[in-house]
Amino acid sequence: MAPISWHSVDLTLDECIKCNICTSHCPVSAVTDLFPGPKYVGPQAQRFRESGQPRSPDHSVDYCSGCRVCNEVCPTGVRIAELNARARAQIVAEKGLPLRNRLLGRNELLGKLGSLAPALANFGLHNSFSRLVAEKVMGIARKAPLPTWSTSGTFRDWLKRTRDRRLKSNKKVVYFHGCATMYYEPFIGKAAVVVLEHNGYEVIVPEQNCCGLPLLSNGEFDAARNYHRNNVGRLAGYARAGLPIVGTSTSCTLTLKEEAPELLDYHDEPATTLKLGTYDIFEWLRELYEVGELRTDFQPLPLKLPYHAPCQQRAHRIGKPALELMALIPELELAESHARCCGIAGTYGYKVEKYQIAMDVGAELFEFVKAQGQDVRYTACDSETCRWQLEHGTALPSRHPIEILAAAYGLYDLERREVVAGKR
Amino acid sequence: MIVDLLVIGAGLAGLIAALRAAEAGLRVKLIAKGMGALYWTPGTIDVLGYLGAEARAVERPWERIDDLPERHPYRIVGARRAQEALDWFRACVAELGLDYGGREDGGNAHTPSPAGAWRPSYLLPAGQRAGDVKDGRPMVIVGFQGMRDFYPHLIARNLEAQGQAARAAVLPWSVLSERRDRNSVQLAEALDEPTTQQRLIDALRLVVKPGERIGLPAILGREAHSQVLTALTQALNAAVFEIATLPPSVPGVRLATALRRSLERRGVRVEIGMEAIGFHAQDGMIEFVETATSARPLKHRAKAFLLATGGVLGGGFDSNPSGRFWETIFDLPLTTPQDRRQWFRPLFLDPQGHPALRGGVAVNDAFQPIDAAGNVVYANLWAAGGLLAHADPIAERSLEGIAIVSAVAAVEAIKAGNMVHV
Structure with missing residues (x-):
């Protein structure tokens, strides 16, 4: 395998002044002794992970959820989450990877397989017997909120089906849907397409791979590199031509922008062009708004809506554009969550040994939602796994902000999660 | 925008x-x-x-x-x-619920640092004011076995050397937490819980002598600080004060x-x-x-x-x-x-x-x-x-x-x- 690069890590490690702000904010070390905290596992243990050393000083780094709250609060700029991600990859390189983590890292493959016969796949997976077996044999927590495959076809099926109705325009935007939208939640992609078209943009959806984040967070850097190479090959040309590449999954866009290039040391011209051309969809819509080009013909949406900006969104360091734009919707009463993390952290909360940690981490968010009162019908969050965890922890349906926006434009039924008939 | x-x-x-x-x-x-x-x-x-x-x-x-x-x-x-x-x-x-005050005469108060030096401050949170040198009463500096960066013997000895009557006492870690290792912010969060407060009160009763001021590391609650301070003061019928710790420092947080x-x-x-x-x-x-x-x-x-x-x-x-x-x-x-x-x-x-x-x-x-x-x-x-x-x-x-x-x-x-x- 390719050597794991440490170059940017070496630079930030020395910025650590041991102030413990990261540990004070770490949502994982707050609830379990199995993770001693970012300062120890990150910059301090890093001293023992010099390349050439045989192994990492201890394996508690496996309990880092990768939420990046430490990076967010660090006053001196230590890239703790990246230190930890690389340390995990080092352990995988030395010791190999359990089948479970191999599987959880491959949501594109799982999505494809299940979509061959989604009803059967859902039946096969979502029953208490299968979940028990999956827990005992594989270590996938039986209560964890696994998604269901779409039984009304994939996102691409819908694109094909509605090809004649799709807007053609001189103004074009490229959409990165990610695996969850493709196989589990095609309605997120539909909402994104109708919002973009409503603003006069033709939506191009090129062939694409998984962004590779589940592989990166499980320490499979080589497999992630293959995915990223494919995505760079398919998408960089659009970015070079000046077309924005927007995504609804905040973790996919973060990976294209920063995680893959940084962790894989992948900085050639096409990868950098893709990085600079990729946007979270609300980041891009906010730019439209700031130059007066976003349509604001919003209908009132009389809802009380708790909104949680997920860790992967906050790691973009772009503020909270979804919150800013949803605030334009009349009668929508937003409540901003300041909870650190929902706990699921991608694939972390699916692992049997980490399920309860994830639920304990999420308690802060679940309690925030509960405190908003009985009349809350939905929560909102930009990340798919976080929405599933939110639903699991609060028993309330959760929506992507793009669904909220589409509903406010009158293009989308928020309850049925369908584009409103007769509209684009 | x-x-x-x-x-x-x-x-x-x-x-x-x-x-x-x-x-x-x-x-x-x-x-x-x-x-x-x-x-x-x-x-x-x-x-x-x-x-x-x-x-x-x-x-x-x-x-x-x-x-x-x-x-x-x-x-x-x-x-x-x-x-x-x-x-x-x-x-x-x-x-915002934070009671800051100083000496009546507009002068600096002097309270112990975690090394036992006197620090001059103009305004102090309520939780630190009873540590003022001017108060004069003897101090018992209470630490916890295994708590990093807070050494009651060091503090007490240095205060003694500067003329302040002070002695040290050490309580078991288990008074504060069942967890293996916690920093000051996490300990303060533990003391937001009434059961932890009660354990601390019970443990302090055994070591505090009448007439002593009680100096503790600044971990007396993160959200419930004023309630913790009142509970300790009333239950022990003694002046209680916090000594700010090395970072992360809870009063600053x-x-x-x-x-x-x-x-x-x-x-x-x-x-x-x-x-x-x-x-x-x-x-x-x-x-x-x-x-x-x-x-x-x-x-x-x-x-x-x-x-x-x-x-x-x-x-x-x-x-x-x-x-x-x-x-x-x-x-x-x-x-x-x-x-x-x-x-x-x-x-x-x-x-x-x-x-x-x-x-x-x-x-x-x-x-x-x-x-x-x-x-x-x-x-x-x-x-x-x-x-x-x-x-x-x-x-x-x-x-x-x-x-x-x-x-x-x-x-x-x-x-x-x-x-x-x-």
């Missing part, structure tokens, strides 16, 4: 400036690289503890302002306006948290994790500041900008081995010597301090950065806090006082300058 005022920095100066401006009706946004320096400080408001080469601590800070360098921030503002700023601060944080929440309630966006990496100016006016994101720099537009990024530790300055010393965002002119050999005096603890630490951003009477000739550098830029020139906040023990006084003065100047509609 353009705001009236962009504040850069989430330390005390930045938070106070944002609060004062929001109170005046300005639309404010605050950005910072990380959680601010309040997490590193004891949560006291130190105004002036030491003056130049004088070995004795300053007794009444406001009577000594004129002995400071001519362009010291306090002298720019004047003692009367400075005191008004602190009165306003006290009223503000009182509304409480202050930072209260101010941040107050800002958020007023609709001020407080965005942490945003590192300023550039800016654009035209015709002497700053148009926007750029922060690093996962891809492209993000532009923050505002009518006015307030720089409160702190000193070397806070990240306001950087330096290199060739002797260059610069302000990290706007590369403002500095009074700091640009020759490495002139940064420091030979003795580390030289009472006169070090030129590198007294240098910084020089400002005019309106707290606008100026160059060596006295000209304003950018017409819509102000500065406050630890980066100001002609002050050495660590040596003077004036960090918080300067932060509050200069932040308030800068915001007043912004309002008066009609840069923004009010």
Whole structure:
């Protein structure tokens, strides 16, 4: 395998002044002794992970959820989450990877397989017997909120089906849907397409791979590199031509922008062009708004809506554009969550040994939602796994902000999660 | 979305400036690289503890302002306006549930540091006031077996050596936590729980002697601090005080948290994790500041900008081995010597301090950065806090006082300058 690069890590490690702000904010070390905290596992243990050393000083780094709250609060700029991600990859390189983590890292493959016969796949997976077996044999927590495959076809099926109705325009935007939208939640992609078209943009959806984040967070850097190479090959040309590449999954866009290039040391011209051309969809819509080009013909949406900006969104360091734009919707009463993390952290909360940690981490968010009162019908969050965890922890349906926006434009039924008939 | 005022920095100066401006009706946004320096400080408001080469601590800070360098921030503002700023601060944080006060006579209180030295402070949170040397009663300094960076024997022995009757006591770790290892913030969170409070009360009953003041590490609750303090004081019928710990320092965290929440309630966006990496100016006016994101720099537009990024530790300055010393965002002119050999005096603890630490951003009477000739550098830029020139906040023990006084003065100047509609 390719050597794991440490170059940017070496630079930030020395910025650590041991102030413990990261540990004070770490949502994982707050609830379990199995993770001693970012300062120890990150910059301090890093001293023992010099390349050439045989192994990492201890394996508690496996309990880092990768939420990046430490990076967010660090006053001196230590890239703790990246230190930890690389340390995990080092352990995988030395010791190999359990089948479970191999599987959880491959949501594109799982999505494809299940979509061959989604009803059967859902039946096969979502029953208490299968979940028990999956827990005992594989270590996938039986209560964890696994998604269901779409039984009304994939996102691409819908694109094909509605090809004649799709807007053609001189103004074009490229959409990165990610695996969850493709196989589990095609309605997120539909909402994104109708919002973009409503603003006069033709939506191009090129062939694409998984962004590779589940592989990166499980320490499979080589497999992630293959995915990223494919995505760079398919998408960089659009970015070079000046077309924005927007995504609804905040973790996919973060990976294209920063995680893959940084962790894989992948900085050639096409990868950098893709990085600079990729946007979270609300980041891009906010730019439209700031130059007066976003349509604001919003209908009132009389809802009380708790909104949680997920860790992967906050790691973009772009503020909270979804919150800013949803605030334009009349009668929508937003409540901003300041909870650190929902706990699921991608694939972390699916692992049997980490399920309860994830639920304990999420308690802060679940309690925030509960405190908003009985009349809350939905929560909102930009990340798919976080929405599933939110639903699991609060028993309330959760929506992507793009669904909220589409509903406010009158293009989308928020309850049925369908584009409103007769509209684009 | 353009705001009236962009504040850069989430330390005390930045938070106070944002609060004062929001109170005046300005639309404010605050950005910072990380959680601010309040997490590193004891949560006291130190105004002036030491003056130049004088070995004795300053007794009444406001009577000594004129002995400071001519362009010291306090002298720019004047003692009367400075005191008004602190009165306003006290009223503000009182509304947020933090009771700050000092000695009746306007003098500095002296409370123990975690090394057992006396620290001069002007305003202290209620939880630290019973530690004042003036109180005179004997102390029992209580620590916990296995708690890092808090050594009651060291503190007690050093206090004894300075004439304060003090002894040490150590309680088992299990009083506080069943967890293996917790830092001070996490221990404070544990003491938010009534069952932990009761365990602590029960354990203290066994070690405290009548007439003793009880000194504990500053972990007496994070959210429920005033309740914890009252519960301990009443149950033990004794004066209880906190000794601020090494970072993370809970009294500083409480202050930072209260101010941040107050800002958020007023609709001020407080965005942490945003590192300023550039800016654009035209015709002497700053148009926007750029922060690093996962891809492209993000532009923050505002009518006015307030720089409160702190000193070397806070990240306001950087330096290199060739002797260059610069302000990290706007590369403002500095009074700091640009020759490495002139940064420091030979003795580390030289009472006169070090030129590198007294240098910084020089400002005019309106707290606008100026160059060596006295000209304003950018017409819509102000500065406050630890980066100001002609002050050495660590040596003077004036960090918080300067932060509050200069932040308030800068915001007043912004309002008066009609840069923004009010």
